[in-house]
Amino acid sequence: AQSVTQLGSHVSVSEGALVLLRCNYSSSVPPYLFWYVQYPNQGLQLLLKYTSAATLVKGINGFEAEFKKSETSFHLTKPSAHMSDAAEYFCAVSETGGFKTIFGAGTRLFVKA
Amino acid sequence: DGGITQSPKYLFRKEGQNVTLSCEQNLNHDAMYWYRQDPGQGLRLIYYSQIVNDFQKGDIAEGYSVSREKKESFPLTVTSAQKNPTAFYLCASSTSRDINQPQHFGDGTRLSIL
Numbered sequence: 001a002q003s004v005t006q007l008g009s010h011v012s013v014s015e016g017a018l019v020l021l022r023c024n025y026s027s028s029v030p031p032y033l034f035w036y037v038q039y040p041n042q043g044l045q046l047l048l049k050y051t052s053a054a055t056l057v058k059g060i061n062g063f064e065a066e067f068k069k070s071e072t073s074f075h076l077t078k079p080s081a082h083m084s085d086a087a088e089y090f091c092a093v094s095e096t097g098g099f100k101t102i103f104g105a106g107t108r109l110f111v112k113a
Numbered sequence: 114d115g116g117i118t119q120s121p122k123y124l125f126r127k128e129g130q131n132v133t134l135s136c137e138q139n140l141n142h143d144a145m146y147w148y149r150q151d152p153g154q155g156l157r158l159i160y161y162s163q164i165v166n167d168f169q170k171g172d173i174a175e176g177y178s179v180s181r182e183k184k185e186s187f188p189l190t191v192t193s194a195q196k197n198p199t200a201f202y203l204c205a206s207s208t209s210r211d212i213n214q215p216q217h218f219g220d221g222t223r224l225s226i227l
Binding site for chain 2: 041043100105106
């Protein structure tokens, strides 16, 4: 069965520091992987998606993620955090041939001035 | 602009009452979904529909019901059988033709008990 594990329910960084949000997945077939961002009292917005075309995926707002099959990981990074990056981030996986997407529990990012 | 509209943004339910959450999309998507979000638990799938007049239970369907009479609309009813309905409810849609396409979300409805 598919599953997604996000390591760390809360991550705190200083403004200008590297952002690293961790995601590991479990899937029996090549997965489609996504990162979404959620601001307070809003729905989720797509940051980026992996669909096997390239292992390093660039998204919006300066975020990128690298697919590592050997580690079953899809960690999200941003070189320099901005105050506006404070939000909750969700990693998600969907399998080929299925219409369901499994979401991780989310990681809340705090950015300190 | 195309998108998903959820209404109302805030909803209050009395004991023993059924309430219905609205979800409308103009993205021409075939598939629609309802999720429940509780703090620290991520998103849990309540119901999903891949086509008009057809829907399937998700992981936590008990106490909820849906209908899909039109492609654009996928209302969710929270029945009195749902004993802990206080949560943030998110509706989403996606094209079912391309499985690698992401889901598009509405801005949610926050349901509370009076």
